[in-house]
Amino acid sequence: MSQFDVTEQRKADWESAANALQIRDKAYIDGKFVSATSGKVFECINPATDAVLATVAECDAADVDRAVKAARAAFESGVWSAMAPMNRKAVLLRLAELIRQNLVELALLDSLDMGKLVNDAAMVDVPGSATFFQWYAEAIDKVYDEIAPTGPGDLAMITREPLGVVGAVVPWNFPLDMATWKCAAALAAGNSVVLKPAEQSPLSALRLAELASEAGVPDGVLNVLPGYGETAGQALGLHPDVDCLAFTGSTAVGKLFQQYAGQSNMKQVWLETGGKSPNLVFADCADLDAAADMAAFGIFFNQGEVCSANSRLLVERSIQAELVEKLIARADAMQPGDPLDPESKMGAMVSSEQTKTVMRYINIGKTEANLVVGGEQVKIDGRGNFVQPTIFDNVDANATIATDEIFGPVLAVVPFDSEDEAVSIANDSVYGLAASVWTDGLSKAHRVAGRLRAGTVSVNTVDALSPMTPFGGFKQSGFGRDLSLHSFDKYTALKTTWIKY
């Protein structure tokens, strides 16, 4: 399958590759695929067709305990944690290569499992995962420790040490990438990891664990437990032998992980949570077509199931009508379709539950604001869970659809009259994950970017992101950062060793 040319693929090619898939459906503990201790399984549903894709091991507290024991034993043995960084680098570079070689399979697993366009998975998610593993592999033998300027007679060394067992609990919107953001940095730093993917999308993580073994990651260093949040996720959060819990998901569940830590061993908890990111378009924006293109991408990409989705469009009133007209045209051109069809512009929602949630918000929106495009749930070939790209104009900044995270393809357009008003509306949110600003004014760009309370501010683009720059939130969007060297702060502890001579 690695010979498959992604840029040349047709729907029939993806379908036949999908039919040939061999799905890994067991938990991955200590280098082996194993059934859940209870013997239970749960169904993975393809949301584009409502068909059962696989029945997967349903892990719970007993399996969490097994996996944590394996992770701890591997960590204490030093087989990975004490390996020279150059050697860990070689293993993780092999893993990056294996991800590239298995691109078709990994892209299909994510697309079938959670409804995203297979083209996006193949061109964004899977290459991204390989790049992130490669980046952390290449970084790990270039990070130096410190010597404090104590003066003669003393040598105070400040070293970074891996924490031990890292629990990672991740969501379904970018299954492989969200797992990678945690695992690449945590593994590069020398930790063992117990990963719980979302119950909606466990399949690519299971294959990732197998590829990690093939690359040379020792048994027990990366364990993957499919299962539900309330059982497996909670057990990981409460486990007394987990040193650090890295979470990406909703703000409500993030708060639970803080409680789990307080109720158990005070493990470090790092949260990447929700967002309601504002996209501020000023009248002096140099290229309104580019702003419209990126505003549409910013809310409709991945069906709007993006934590940093630009779900609030704050537009200066003098250009509101023109921009909204351009956005309607773009929404019309981005109708959902079969995720395996390269011609489709938007995929399926992750589940029927998420579709109901999004439709509930759309119905609230119809009572709060002016629906200008979309607003309907649709079926493709008579089945599946799809929602039209939807735009509400003239939304009050305090309306439900302008304040709640919807996590779907629903844009709230809020007009403003001044820079102060725009900044004040943008910051009036419990979230602070990302923001975008469109202006041709250099001073205004810096001034507004400086005033926005968000982890990432993109100017004249949206959702700027790379392995080189930290990603994370202010306020209830979380704390701690994924990506960049700063991510190592989450997975290492500083040690001072003071030598008197």
Ligand code: NAD
């Ligand atoms: P979610 O919080 O429902 O689930 C995330 C993970 O937590 C899943 O693995 C789930 O099984 C687990 N979980 C659920 N309930 C739990 C419980 N009671 N105890 C322990 N674990 C539990 O979120 P979701 O619906 O999968 O994802 C959507 C959310 O994720 C959105 O709010 C989105 O903004 C957020 N997200 C944030 C980022 C970021 O980087 N900030 C990235 C992607 C998604």
